[in-house]
Amino acid sequence: KQEVTQIPAALSVPEGENLVLNCSFTDSAIYNLQWFRQDPGKGLTSLLLIQSSQREQTSGRLNASLDKSSGRSTLYIAASQPGDSATYLCAVLDSNYQLIWGAGTKLIIKP
Amino acid sequence: SQTIHQWPATLVQPVGSPLSLECTVEGTSNPNLYWYRQAAGRGLQLLFYSVGIGQISSEVPQNLSASRPQDRQFILSSKKLLLSDSGFYLCAWSRVAGVQETQYFGPGTRLLVL
Numbered sequence: 001k002q003e004v005t006q007i008p009a010a011l012s013v014p015e016g017e018n019l020v021l022n023c024s025f026t027d028s029a030i031y032n033l034q035w036f037r038q039d040p041g042k043g044l045t046s047l048l049l050i051q052s053s054q055r056e057q058t059s060g061r062l063n064a065s066l067d068k069s070s071g072r073s074t075l076y077i078a079a080s081q082p083g084d085s086a087t088y089l090c091a092v093l094d095s096n097y098q099l100i101w102g103a104g105t106k107l108i109i110k111p
Numbered sequence: 112s113q114t115i116h117q118w119p120a121t122l123v124q125p126v127g128s129p130l131s132l133e134c135t136v137e138g139t140s141n142p143n144l145y146w147y148r149q150a151a152g153r154g155l156q157l158l159f160y161s162v163g164i165g166q167i168s169s170e171v172p173q174n175l176s177a178s179r180p181q182d183r184q185f186i187l188s189s190k191k192l193l194l195s196d197s198g199f200y201l202c203a204w205s206r207v208a209g210v211q212e213t214q215y216f217g218p219g220t221r222l223l224v225l
Binding site: 099 | 115117152153154155156157170199201203213214215216217218219221
């Protein structure tokens with residue numbers, strides 16, 4: 001059974017720092033991995049989608065990597081800003097075409 | 112452009128009362144539709160998904176049900192709410208059940224069962 005884990009559960013850093021969020025999954029048989037952002041009490045917004053054949057995807061200050069064999073993905077945020085404060089969720093599309101979700105990392109960027 | 116709506120935004124209901132949450136999508140046709148529940152500190156749990164009108168797949172046994180009376184309308188219901196039904200309910204849509212498509216989420220409904 002696929003399980004997705006995100007560490008840490010919460011992270012607080014000063015503005016301007018670069019940071020890395022981690023996501024691990026137990027079964028490497030995935031079609032893709034996605035990173036989402038969720039603002040408090042809101043829906044989710046897709047940030048990056050990495051296909052299983054890809055190693056990384058970039059969008060602006062965000063870079064997501066995927067190492068399928070080791071079951072790991074990282075989300076790198078460069079030059080963090082207070083507006084980056086949110087919960088970041090990782091999800092993998094498993095062999096049954098179901099999205100399996102991590103519990104998220106709550107990120108706080110201090111001005 | 113496509114938009115997805117959910118209502119109500121917040122709901123407080125007594126145990127044993129019925130529930131109806133509605134989700135509608137605009138700007139696309141024949142979307143795949145999903146209902147998720149998000150409990151505090153936990154990942155999203157897929158409750159139901161639908162690939163077409165009247166076609167509902169349930170992922171977890173529970174006292175909730177879903178219906179899709181129209182192409183772009185997805186309804187989550189319960190005849191009698193339980194305390195454990197409290198949570199944040201998210202509706203989502205995707206174009207096709209393919210590996211290259213992401214899901215687009217509505218704003219969510221926060222349900223508190225007392």
